[in-house]
Amino acid sequence: MSRFADIDIDPAIIGRAARGDARAHEIIYRAFAAPVYSVCLRFTRVPAHAEDLTQDTFMEVMRSIGSFRGDAPLGSWVRRIAVTKALMFLRSAWQRRGQSLDDDWEDLTPGDVSNHGVSAAPEHALDLDAALASLPDVSRAVVWLHDVEGFTHREIAGLMGRTESFSKSQLSRAYRRLRPMLERGVREAAADDAMTRSLPDPC
């Protein structure tokens, strides 16, 4: 479950924010700043970009909160704005390079950090941050949207302006890249479990 869903904001606060109450906006910011910034940082991996995207997200929240009808939790609404901003950033970054999103994996060069934000595969088992950093930006975003935020492939495709097949393909390739780390993790967990069971009962 996404952290956005765990945050509950009093409808009275939302109403005050819609009327332009600065204090109410600050309350909303304090509540959602960390998950918004974290999503932006996961997508871009550059703190300065994540800060800019966080600012853009909350400016959009302030401008549009009057249109928020409360049909869904505020967190879902804020999350969608943040994700859209972050994906727009990724798309514009690709466009600036004159490449399409499909080039992402083809250009993958192990160890080449400067190329699409891709680094070498992680050496340490269960170092998920390093493992995620080893993925191309768009694939990492798909993993996050699908496995953490709970978006469907159809929704991800809509957000990215691509097809469902594109989303599934990105996820599948990301999983394949993460698989060695995960297999090591599972093996180590099983070995730890076996060792624990073989220890004599202290009582």
Place this chain on the structure above:
Amino acid sequence: MSKDDHETDERMNSGLGLAERELLQRLLHGLPDSPPPRAVWERISTQAEAEGLWLRRGAAARRWPLAAAGLAAAVLLAVIWLPSQLPQGPAAGGGPFPTEPAWTAAGNGTGVGALRVRSAMLERDLRALPAAPRVMRAGTAATIGELEDRIAAIDHALSVPEGSLTESEIESYWRERVRLMDSLVQLRYAQARRNSL
């Protein structure tokens, strides 16, 4: 295709076994959130003010002219007419904020006059506390904002022309105002103590 079939299909396509998928889910959900630097809020508030997205304080004040007048009248009444009735609270000058909020020393008298006195004392206690910190917990900020709103609403209700409310209604409003002010002072007092540690 059922949901289970769909999940099985997706798992097979992903090339990850069930244990790997579960581990990945656990690791992903265990990644901590990072708060943005403080400067981000400052940038946002500067931009919001520049774009005119927030109510200006003056505009907010104009929305509550009667409330402000009512509050001022109540405080003036308490200060001019009833100074001798004010019990002495703990000294406010002994530290960065009172060591104990004065409401604990206040009497529990009833009647509009006594309620106004208590309300004035609580206002004084609130003013004696240090300014609210720039960064506060979302829950605390929400509660403080809610209390202030409700107090402002009561002040607005009490500011209607004389004769519009019955004595009983006036007393009920003042009792509720004291109760809300009491909560607000306690909350701000706890916040000040926490920040001073």
